[in-house]
Amino acid sequence: MRYLTAGESHGPQLTAIIEGVPSNVPISVDKINTLLQRRQKGHGRGRRMQIETDQVRIVAGVRHGLTTGAPICLIVENKDWTHWEHIMGVEPLAEGQELQREVTKPRPGHADLNGALKYNQEDMRNILERSSARETAVRVAVAGVAQQLLEQFGIRVGSHVKRIGSVEAKEMEMPLADLIEVAEASSVRCLDPEAGQQMMDLIDKAKSEGDSLGGIVEVIAEGLPIGLGSHVQWDRKLDGRLAQAIMSIQAFKGVEIGIGFEAGARPGSEVHDEIVWDEEGGFYRSSNRAGGFEGGMTTGMPVVVRGVMKPIPTLYKPLQSVDLATKEPFEATIERSDSCAVPAAAVVAEAVVTIELAKAMIETFHSDNLEQMKQSVAQYASYLESR
Numbered sequence: 001m002r003y004l005t006a007g008e009s010h011g012p013q014l015t016a017i018i019e020g021v022p023s024n025v026p027i028s029v030d031k032i033n034t035l036l037q038r039r040q041k042g043h044g045r046g047r048r049m050q051i052e053t054d055q056v057r058i059v060a061g062v063r064h065g066l067t068t069g070a071p072i073c074l075i076v077e078n079k080d081w082t083h084w085e086h087i088m089g090v091e092p093l094a095e096g097q098e099l100q101r102e103v104t105k106p107r108p109g110h111a112d113l114n115g116a117l118k119y120n121q122e123d124m125r126n127i128l129e130r131s132s133a134r135e136t137a138v139r140v141a142v143a144g145v146a147q148q149l150l151e152q153f154g155i156r157v158g159s160h161v162k163r164i165g166s167v168e169a170k171e172m173e174m175p176l177a178d179l180i181e182v183a184e185a186s187s188v189r190c191l192d193p194e195a196g197q198q199m200m201d202l203i204d205k206a207k208s209e210g211d212s213l214g215g216i217v218e219v220i221a222e223g224l225p226i227g228l229g230s231h232v233q234w235d236r237k238l239d240g241r242l243a244q245a246i247m248s249i250q251a252f253k254g255v256e257i258g259i260g261f262e263a264g265a266r267p268g269s270e271v272h273d274e275i276v277w278d279e280e281g282g283f284y285r286s287s288n289r290a291g292g293f294e295g296g297m298t299t300g301m302p303v304v305v306r307g308v309m310k311p312i313p314t315l316y317k318p319l320q321s322v323d324l325a326t327k328e329p330f331e332a333t334i335e336r337s338d339s340c341a342v343p344a345a346a347v348v349a350e351a352v353v354t355i356e357l358a359k360a361m362i363e364t365f366h367s368d369n370l371e372q373m374k375q376s377v378a379q380y381a382s383y384l385e386s387r
């Protein structure tokens, strides 16, 4: 399975094409829309989220609620387009018509300057429109399809916020189903209610000061078979692919799997997970500090991935920049902006992990239709039982 996205933040729509999903997977548009709505929530988002009510339109690859095996085309429209039609049009500017909302003062922390130099653009709107995290809306829609494939195999993925700025949530042990519910009920997707309130206060303070905040999100996946991914080639290691997927999210600057960076501070006896076996569970680990991976392959224990998001780079108290045309120092352009998008980014992180896990399932149990894929998964499960 592979996918590509296209679309600008203030263009008419975002589009994704997914190829390689087996046929006969039941697809509910409502389930995709639920994911899209989850991504739009969260304390700290800007006015744009009041304009948009993201909904997916499936225009290819699904018929009467089932995938056909053909490429799936997903569309998420930008409601804001009505305000930008004359600014973002495809037609050349008419005689005497002036370029509007031109961006010539690159915003530090954005793709603006590098993109303008690399693509030889005077107006950095041609860069920022595509580098915007608006693109994550359609990636979440792709995850809506991937999630419905994983559901067929009892695989579940959830996410929550561990940190925003200086506020860290307490460790809260709970089953994944509860975690999903508790995170959803919190305005910052935090499991610890006390920390959640402090996070909201901190976001309000940053916003009132024209500043922004980042944080740490955690994604957990359960129900995975042993052996997704492979040790045999660098680009088949699934932990590496998850890391790339997380790092591909706008503003993400680091990834950890399991205890992650903490592993560098502990002796081996406090890092590695002991192997046990019993009749009911087969092979498993007595702890899960490895976060569900050894040798680039799933261990069958829950996959635990964390990502760190830097603070939003557009500041209402703008940083110093330089005008691209005059080279004069100026304050960076202020584009309407979120002050904190970590809760939304948790849903995006969950989405990209979901997509990579679905890709790995299809690779390992490849079949062009769901029925054969299920047979292949069942055969593998009974083989494992016999070991």
Ligand SMILES: Cc1cc2nc3c(=O)[nH]c(=O)nc-3n(C[C@H](O)[C@H](O)[C@H](O)COP(=O)(O)O)c2cc1C
Pocket (backbone or CB within 6 Å): 046, 109, 110, 111, 131, 132, 133, 136, 249, 250, 251, 252, 310, 312, 313, 314, 336, 337, 338, 339, 341, 344, 345, 348
């Ligand atoms: C869900 C989400 C929302 C975002 N919202 C904004 C925003 O409103 N303003 C902004 O300047 N950056 C925002 N960003 C971050 C920028 O898109 C990102 O920092 C920028 O494209 C540069 O990419 P880089 O940080 O990965 O280098 C957001 C990121 C995510 C994941």
Ligand SMILES: C=C(O[C@@H]1CC(C(=O)O)=C[C@@H](OP(=O)(O)O)[C@H]1O)C(=O)O
Pocket (backbone or CB within 6 Å): 009, 046, 047, 048, 049, 052, 131, 132, 133, 134, 136, 137, 250, 335, 336, 337, 338
């Ligand atoms: C539109 C979304 O996020 C946007 C991501 C973004 C950026 O620079 O990344 C800038 C803002 O866009 P705008 O200037 O239109 O308000 C955010 O709202 C979204 O998440 O759907």
